[in-house]
Amino acid sequence: MSPLFPALTEALADPDGTAAHRSALRFGDRSLTYGELAATAAALASRIGQAERIAVWATPTLETAVAVVAALLAGVPAVPLNPKSGGSELGHIVADSAPTLVLAAPGDQLPPTLAALERIDVDIEGIEGEGEGGVRVPRSAAPPAPGALDLAPESPALVVYTSGTTGPPKGAVIPRRAIATTLDALADAWQWTGDDVLVHGLPLFHVHGLILGILGPLRRGGSVRHLGRFETAGVTRELNAGATMLFGVPTMYHRIAETLPDDPALAKALARARLLVSGSAALPVHDHERIAEATGRRVIERYGMTETLMNTSVRADGEPRAGTVGVPLPGVELRLTEEDGTTTVEAFDGETVGEIQVRGPNLFTEYLNRPDATAAAFTADGWFRTGDVAVRDPDGYVRIVGRKATDLIKSGGYKIGAGEIENALLEHLGVREAAVTGEPDADLGERIVAWIVPTDPQSPPSAGELADHVADRLAPHKRPRVVHYLDALPRNDMGKIMKRALAHD
Structure with missing residues (x-):
């Protein structure tokens, strides 16, 4: 398959070219161009070597983004670790995924659970050369191992652990194929290009913040500005400074809706955005309406999960209807089924409830070390059982009404x-x-x-x-x-x- 990040490939091949000078990542006042990111990540990839699997201490920092890109360049699966995980959960994840290395920012205090792992500091500041925003980067670096930029589509890229609501977290093995196809499908749905600048303040240990929020802009050749932590003042600042897209979860948009009546600057900034996207849970209709009334912009929603990445979205050229997650993305098949898990719900009446099942190139490969759970997650004909229940409107828009187990x-x-x-x-x-x-x-x-x-x-x-x-x-x-x-x-x-x-x- 083609490289995950064409702009990085171009920057590695031509460090003095136009692509190399484009802004790639910015966290606060620290930033990297594509040339700087390519060289820094390539140098780190060479240190990772041929490890079977690595862990990344996934703080919301430039170091985390560089570490994940380096792992992808090296062709080594990365396991993002939530720094807020408790000792028991973290111990389970480390024992289950068995990484040989852990990548972290210099100075990060790692818990005793990780003490047995060899540590590599992602020391961006200490590498020779001077980059944009005061970040020190290498002037040159050895490229990653031959073929690392062009691995097979089924090669594992990430192992992302589920939330563990029904037992110990399971490691979903996400192949390069799923990342590429999901991000390209979103580019189609959202008219996402290299000219877009994304702002968000999401965590980097999960699909939304890491794959969509960091790898998404890098695949397009665009840029991302991460807030470190979400603040409405940061949203205002970045949208006024040229950002075109905002990603958030409902709690963030609720804070925005609560702030808007007393913050006209935030309303003006949001009105400039090309796209406001919410995900990870349903955005309440009243927050949709408050934001639309104050800004003239409607938030669109998408639907995905760890095992499937993205399944549906309201399209940029479609109707941004509150309370729905839009239509299936290109390449994704979606059906609703009765309680038996096989009988298809044919109704498009906005009332008949069924479990969502999906099939397509966006799916994960397996649950790590859990063949039983993997087999149980799929039907005999290859549909993934999401556990989410929904209805479909007459025009095909999907409205999720909850989880099968709890809702x-x-x-x-x-x-x-x-x-x-x-x-x-x-x-x-x-x-x-x-x-x-x-x-x-x-x-x-x-x-x-x-x-x-x-x-x-x-x-x-x-x-x-x-x-x-x-x-x-x-x-x-x-x-x-x-x-x-x-x-x-x-x-x-x-x-x-x-x-x-x-x-x-």
């Missing part, structure tokens, strides 16, 4: 998706945050339970008021029968609500 509620003979009830609750002015689960009910089978963070804790809306609110907007059988009031909802690092924690509260 599909069977009540009174109906199959109900928690997501649509959550959106309805969030339209109530007295609700700041909402989650919906089901619990056993002798009469209904399951009853709908709402977990609410009220806008005013001193005067929360009553359970009856919320039930009537949902019944008026959706249907009486979708109203919550029980309401719990909380100070905050439990969330993971990507902003997803951890419903299993709610169910045990």
Whole structure:
């Protein structure tokens, strides 16, 4: 297959050429051009050598981006490690993936779990030469091993661990083929080119921040400006300085929506953006509407997961409809199935719920060391069982209503998706945050339970008021029968609500 990063290949071949001088990465006031990145990553790739697998201490820094690019140039699979992982989880990941090296920024304090691994510091500052923004880079470096830039499509590129909501995290082996095809499909859907400048503040140990947010711009020959940590002031600054795209998760866009009424500069900056993209969880409809009203720009959503990378998206030239994740990306097949996992849901009525199954070149290869889990994840004819449930509108737009395990509620003979009830609750002015689960009910089978963070804790809306609110907007059988009031909802690092924690509260 063609190299993952044509601009880096060109910069390696011609260090004095135009491509080499284009901006590639910027983290705060530290940056690298394509020529500097190519030389730095190539030098690091030569140090990695022929390791079977390496770990990357994935802080939101320039060093992490360079380390992952170097591993990809060397043709060595990289395992991004979440620096916030607890000792037990981190120990499981290291034991399961068995890396021989760990790459980290100089000065990073690594936990004892990693003490047995050989450490390589990604010492960008200490390499001879002077680069843009004060970063010191090599004037020349030995290229990576022959063929490393042009490995087979099925060669493993990354091992990314799932969130572990149903047991110990599983390592999804992501081949180069999946990265290339996903990023090219997104380029088609989003009209993404080398002229785009992306800004985001996402973590770099997962698909959204690392593959889409760092490798995506590099594959296009564009540039990325990482905020280090998300701040609305940083979004304003970068969009005013020429950034064209913003990636975020719903908690980030919620903060934006909350800030906009008192921050006209942020509204003007967002209005300049070519594309605002949200993912990793559903963006509540009321946040969509508040952002659109203040800026004239609509956020588009996409749908993916660790094992599949990206499956669907609202297209840049399509209708940015709130509450949907658009249509399947080029090359991706998608179907909804009944509970038996094989009978296809044929309806495009916006009501009939089914599990999403996907098939295409965007899929992972296997769960590392877990042939049983890999086999169970696929149907006999090669469809991946996502565990997500959705409906499809008449024009093919997909609307996800939750996870099969936690968000599909069977009540009174109906199959109900928690997501649509959550959106309805969030339209109530007295609700700041909402989650919906089901619990056993002798009469209904399951009853709908709402977990609410009220806008005013001193005067929360009553359970009856919320039930009537949902019944008026959706249907009486979708109203919550029980309401719990909380100070905050439990969330993971990507902003997803951890419903299993709610169910045990």
